[in-house]
Amino acid sequence: MFPGAIADREVADYVLLGAPLDISTSFQPGTRFGPNRIRRFAESFDDYDRRTDQFFTDLRVHDAGDVRAWDDAPEYVEWLAGSVRDAVWDDAVPIVLGGEHTVTAAGVTGVEPDVFVCLDAHLDLRREYDGNEWSHATVTRRVLDELGVDEAVILGARTGSPGEWKRAEAGDVTVVEPEAVPDWEPDFDDDQSVYLSVDIDAADPAFAPGTGTKEPFGLTSREMRDAVRAVAPRADGFDVVEVNDRDDGQAASLAAKLLREFVFSHAAEWADE
Amino acid sequence: MFPGAIADREVADYVLLGAPLDISTSFQPGTRFGPNRIRRFAESFDDYDRRTDQFFTDLRVHDAGDVRAWDDAPEYVEWLAGSVRDAVWDDAVPIVLGGEHTVTAAGVTGVEPDVFVCLDAHLDLRREYDGNEWSHATVTRRVLDELGVDEAVILGARTGSPGEWKRAEAGDVTVVEPEAVPDWEPDFDDDQSVYLSVDIDAADPAFAPGTGTKEPFGLTSREMRDAVRAVAPRADGFDVVEVNDRDDGQAASLAAKLLREFVFSHAAEWADE
Amino acid sequence: MFPGAIADREVADYVLLGAPLDISTSFQPGTRFGPNRIRRFAESFDDYDRRTDQFFTDLRVHDAGDVRAWDDAPEYVEWLAGSVRDAVWDDAVPIVLGGEHTVTAAGVTGVEPDVFVCLDAHLDLRREYDGNEWSHATVTRRVLDELGVDEAVILGARTGSPGEWKRAEAGDVTVVEPEAVPDWEPDFDDDQSVYLSVDIDAADPAFAPGTGTKEPFGLTSREMRDAVRAVAPRADGFDVVEVNDRDDGQAASLAAKLLREFVFSHAAEWADE
Amino acid sequence: MFPGAIADREVADYVLLGAPLDISTSFQPGTRFGPNRIRRFAESFDDYDRRTDQFFTDLRVHDAGDVRAWDDAPEYVEWLAGSVRDAVWDDAVPIVLGGEHTVTAAGVTGVEPDVFVCLDAHLDLRREYDGNEWSHATVTRRVLDELGVDEAVILGARTGSPGEWKRAEAGDVTVVEPEAVPDWEPDFDDDQSVYLSVDIDAADPAFAPGTGTKEPFGLTSREMRDAVRAVAPRADGFDVVEVNDRDDGQAASLAAKLLREFVFSHAAEWADE
Amino acid sequence: MFPGAIADREVADYVLLGAPLDISTSFQPGTRFGPNRIRRFAESFDDYDRRTDQFFTDLRVHDAGDVRAWDDAPEYVEWLAGSVRDAVWDDAVPIVLGGEHTVTAAGVTGVEPDVFVCLDAHLDLRREYDGNEWSHATVTRRVLDELGVDEAVILGARTGSPGEWKRAEAGDVTVVEPEAVPDWEPDFDDDQSVYLSVDIDAADPAFAPGTGTKEPFGLTSREMRDAVRAVAPRADGFDVVEVNDRDDGQAASLAAKLLREFVFSHAAEWADE
Amino acid sequence: MFPGAIADREVADYVLLGAPLDISTSFQPGTRFGPNRIRRFAESFDDYDRRTDQFFTDLRVHDAGDVRAWDDAPEYVEWLAGSVRDAVWDDAVPIVLGGEHTVTAAGVTGVEPDVFVCLDAHLDLRREYDGNEWSHATVTRRVLDELGVDEAVILGARTGSPGEWKRAEAGDVTVVEPEAVPDWEPDFDDDQSVYLSVDIDAADPAFAPGTGTKEPFGLTSREMRDAVRAVAPRADGFDVVEVNDRDDGQAASLAAKLLREFVFSHAAEWADE
């Protein structure tokens, strides 16, 4: 259980779902251990958040455990999307812990947002990667082209194929390079619903070495945090993905903290409702 | 022996004491290996410091080895305080290498400062933690409420319980959040004596992953350094704590360097006396 | 093979040479594994570079594999210099993957530049280290005093012996301290040829823990990148050294990326010629 | 949850209790991570056991999770003993996952056996260790002198203090040195009840490096297994302790397998009742 | 290149093929790094083999590098089988370095043996695992039921599902439990052709911790060796699989040595032909 | 300090000398960390030895610390031999902690034995290795051909070059293959003096993974122990070498234990004198 996620499912405002999918990782595998590693490195955090004056244990977070993964990505994503949708129907905010980025498709399917905001070193705008349409490197493309999202904002992206960069030039994609992230501010319409996805490799490898495809020149931990704080009040779903067990806990620790920042920031906005 | 700490005890201006206490660590243990790990990762540093134009080996630093720890924190702190006091009586500046933060109580007891300056991710202002009054999470509270210190300045703090934050609002506590640390300057009265304690978790986990309770969004190594440089000339005692052996040497390396910055900065101020 | 270095030797514009020399490392050994580790962590990078609109596989890079090292540094450097010179004679830019910094002497011998630009935490201006004239800590001195280079610029240097700092005061050495690196700009004469050497320990240990002599308070990965981008268009030779296998891939990942930045930046300048 | 421990508490024949106590470890700490590490490395085992023709999931094992530890060993042991006793009262066999060996006192308190069989490199017959009566090194002494056990058999013991060896000469202790373990056979009276404790350091460090106090010249994994198989049919309680997270999974994997051997062997004997 | 595998493809008697498939690993992934890790840890072995009085470099071994894997197991196995078949057609003995055990299907497809001898902790006789017919846990079943092999001998097997054990009772399967392996001797008909597959998890985790599904109570390194020596003279194909990078080199080192034992033993038998 | 080595130099019967030479390691370096790692992993051993009924602290062992190494092997060995000779002249038994096997030349030079007994996977009978006469792979040859030793017994050897095996056939060399070690018994003349050297790679990598050139199919820890026990009563000098820091402590733990076995066995024989 994620520390402090003590609410029962029935009364939960936030539902955590572990999604240990780990089949398309291009380089170093291990994201299957991500959900539990994030839970474990969250153990040392205080319950109380000073900035928003809230206790995590008060925010009715439920940890539904892991949705066990198998090796058929589209089937798994569909199955997982069911659990996400259940949470949405119960008026809870779904929070997915990856697992590879592919699982975000389930989060988006369940939440059906208008805008997809993503922290990622990679554009993930491919149609396929190595012949695989369900690779983690296609997730933002899928979100845009198949899951009905109107617009994607990719924060911290610094690499991609020419095809991806071309797709990124379309009107429905905004790419914010790492250097510009500190100055970026969300500018959503009032009626747009938002989903926020954090691929931990958006961070510089110094801050998150435990990920499958390290990409130097990335964001600092504070820059990640500020982006999460900015978007969270508007978001109806959240995930943090691509954490593996191949470091000394930096990636998991950062992921756990960002998840909490999401919950604290979201709850502070919606506390009275 | 800490590299370069070649002075005999009798003539020493600085006395190093290893304090491998490791009993109350909440999450990942291993601070018992901190003192030796700090010594080991100091091996690759140059003797000479350009900024202050001094050789470490000229500064009469003595490494008294480790004060072997056992599992009774109050007894151990009292025993260790005796060694600290011995150094003070011999007009040497005591330098403690933790071990968990609890050992700072010995440093403060021996030095009897007016002001306690601390680099720490945590407020450490609890009365007890998990029923334990001698937890590392109570050390700044103990310093203020029981050890006769007038004032505490906590640099880089970013988490605590409501009770700790409330205690922090009292007139004798100043909390400088991480973002404000670069602009902070010491403002001590001329007659105030100062003690400086560095909990390595003040640093962002990128800079010091080898510590028991990682807390992201922390200080960079240069911000830590500048704070040490600013306070050292006024300090009569120093410690660096909470380094464990669960990383690739980043935490120990940083701790060793900060210890040297302390000595160089202090000695540069007091060289003529 | 370095990923994407698919050109045949005959048509290559860039020739990679692994130089796994690992005999004089003062503290933590392992640079012998550097070349292969850099190659391995380059596997997850995209072929395409957005900034310069180039594919790495188009840039005619050839990986000549490793020049097997033995334990006689001067003999090895001479042998390696032969391979570097061969590349130069074939109008290719030689790129050396260390191995310890000592191997840079081979790169410089082969390239015969006027200016030596170096990213390094250390001055490396000693005549000898521990009685060894061929230690990695003497490489910049050798470059200046024995290899006919007119001028050395050392970026990010923060430590050295008094003798080194004195040598650094001579007119042919420019030292740019870490804090000043972001504002540094190359100012070479038009007819000066340049060699660029990256000792990965120029980076703060947070960004490159896997190196033999960690020196905190160093450069960020972006600062390293910007320096490489600035110098590369003018450089006729390049190396990246001092990466070992004692971290979770951060150092090798950064080194691989800087190597690619060098190639992309150089090729963009010289594409039409 | 331990894989396959799917029974509800009410119908359980075996009740697993995690006991992550980690305060008196003399050398390398980390036993606090033992219970979860054992659970995790059990994931790859088959449900079915060929030798006894049983499925683990059929054997009504319940994993009650961890009994959270704090830093007062006697209080914790008493608290934990309550949970053990509850299991005994419900006619279930309690199985404790350490944590340090100290937790065995809780198992024995709850089970109240006549005979205590222990696999251990150490005699653990001290009255105190480093002034601590509740050290892991005192657990077999406590079992004999304070917990009403008539007789202790220590398998694989190869070290102790003179006082411990003297205590071991008394009629109520049998020490079987490692070389004699393969030939040892239990010889209990029909009316004697038995408790079996496995300190993983009984194994040679080759087979279980992840433990706090490695003691070479120990048992092989098969010798450990055969001892467990021999004793299990007669035992009313079981524990496996002293596994930490400082290896590549060997210790946890062996511990998990021995736990399963215990359950399979016990259940095969008592299947009809 | 595997050290000593210096023969050109055209004249090779043994052809090495790396097969870094890593998609169905149930627990700890990383077999994708197996081939290179095996090559790397072979670097420290002597060229000469005393027992057979042969030099490895004389035995005309060619390392064809890796057959790059993608995520469609059946397609990949078919592709890989092509390379194996090529070697066979050129009268060379194919040697596959896994990668997960699934790749053995390619070796067997290419070699078309009568008898399949396997060192494995697992029976691998499933029809499917977790819904996947191409899981590593199905490979021996595939070999028997689909690839035309008459008979399988599984050495060191100690676990499986009831279905697997039932299949193992059929006349075409011989299971030799770990304890019986030292006394096992091959008893092939003169006209039977043989393929030998080594799943490194046949070894006890002490001898090969770096594998995906550790199974304690396994073989020692010498028992593995003796089995390889016994079968090699009769075998027309060989593989060693399931080595990953999650240990300190024990698994890769053992795998590399067993590969060499295979070549030395085979070549000694066939030297005159 | 090696735990328990509390005697002053003047009264010592055994003098420990750390010899962290690490320049000719062929594959994985790190023996420079061997001496301290052996000391560290000895911390958890009991002072008392049951078999010989002795306390280690009673046996007058002095730890003289490390003889700092530099990169000139012959000079270093000569310098180190001086310290060994000093111990011999003071009627103490010298004990060297490597560092690479090369340092044994210093031990033998100082002790001047008639017989050299060595536990080693390798013959170490080369004249040179990679052009280096002072490689660790030449040490037994040097002992025989240059240091006046009459006879060498190599226990556990399993690999070498043809030249080494040829040299091993001479009358002054006895090679005992690993399988024969358990049955080997020393058969020295009464007037022969003996030196015992333990290269930790004699052990199977399962028992000592932390060494530079792993060689599978080696000795178990108990076989190593029994050989040390058999030879120690007759030996006038001892060393244990080739331990590095690239495992989880198995190699250092075994080395420390063998060193203690040497001292206990030797002292038990000579106690009355």
Ligand SMILES: [Mn+2]
């Ligand atoms: Mn992504």
Ligand SMILES: [Mn+2]
């Ligand atoms: Mn990404």
Ligand SMILES: [Mn+2]
């Ligand atoms: Mn603190």
Ligand SMILES: [Mn+2]
């Ligand atoms: Mn803290």
Ligand SMILES: [Mn+2]
């Ligand atoms: Mn350098």
Ligand SMILES: [Mn+2]
């Ligand atoms: Mn440097």
Ligand SMILES: [Mn+2]
């Ligand atoms: Mn015990």
Ligand SMILES: [Mn+2]
């Ligand atoms: Mn024990």
Ligand SMILES: [Mn+2]
């Ligand atoms: Mn298999």
Ligand SMILES: [Mn+2]
């Ligand atoms: Mn298997």
Ligand SMILES: [Mn+2]
């Ligand atoms: Mn040797």
Ligand SMILES: [Mn+2]
């Ligand atoms: Mn050897």
